[in-house]
Amino acid sequence: MTAQDSSAGSFEAAPREVPQSVSNIELRLQEMVLDSRDVVGFLTDLAVVASSRLSSPDNRIHSGVTVIRRKRAEAVASSDAAAHALDELQNSFGDGPCLTALRAGTTVLVSDLAVERRWGAYLKVASEHGVSSILAVPLDLAGEAEAVLNLYSGRSNGFSEDDVSTVEAFASQAASSLRLVLRITQLSEARNDLASAMQSRTVIDMAVGAIMAENRCSRDTAFQILTKASNTRNIKLRDVAASVIRSISGEQQIVTYFDE
């Protein structure tokens, strides 16, 4: 993870950054897409920007992003350790304002934890951690994934109406950038998977052919021999195939060439 705040973990005041205009933020987000090597990097930058944009000397905002991955909520990025702990805490309860925002797809604002009636168990622990108000804004990722931007303030009524609309505008900008990041990540992952599948298939097909010739058997039987060896020795099929070829020709590396 990058860019952890130096005053991480505290709800003290932080110096206010020079206010950024909306177009400035747009530009910043586009740069982040290009700079981020992966989704986690992008989301961490996002949390840091959101936090510094909203924090004022007497109201420090902690920000984190929770993503639903493989049906489980995960706190994947944060502006600082305090936000990460709060996200994790909520996920362990399995319910809370941020998860509700995520599921419903709408902004949830808890102006004052002391008077909020919902999510009793989580809010009790959160206020013990010094949180007084929470703002959760979902990121609309058009089915690619689900994510929510979580903001925590140590003050009650820590988010003004303006803050809410700023964050909502920010979140919708970020979501469109994030859709692109996700798309690129998925495509490059699929490409890597295919490349490695081609490499492994060559080795396995070759070994199957060798076993067929040696045992004068069918392809299915040869596969059976290979998978049985893999299962009993608990070695990957690909590695068993490589060892078959090594034992015949001594070749260590079978490389499939293809243009990229």
Next chain:
Amino acid sequence: MYTDGGEGSEQRDRAAEERRGTAERFRKTDLPLAKLWTYYYGIGGGIDEVSLDAYLHEALDIPAAQVALIAMAMTELMEGEAS
């Protein structure tokens, strides 16, 4: 794909059971279908992604050799996840 007569009903029952087991395992792992297919293809798999999808939804019978490869692909992918 169906073999009538030649196979006993006992064997068919076993195939159906295995298919249910594999399908259930797939649902539990929550692996993306494309990822499973690519890996299965990489270890020598011979059916296309749509047929794999149908098999995992218990809508298609496939040869036993392919069943073994699908199970193996799932196991090897899971091992990769854990490490």
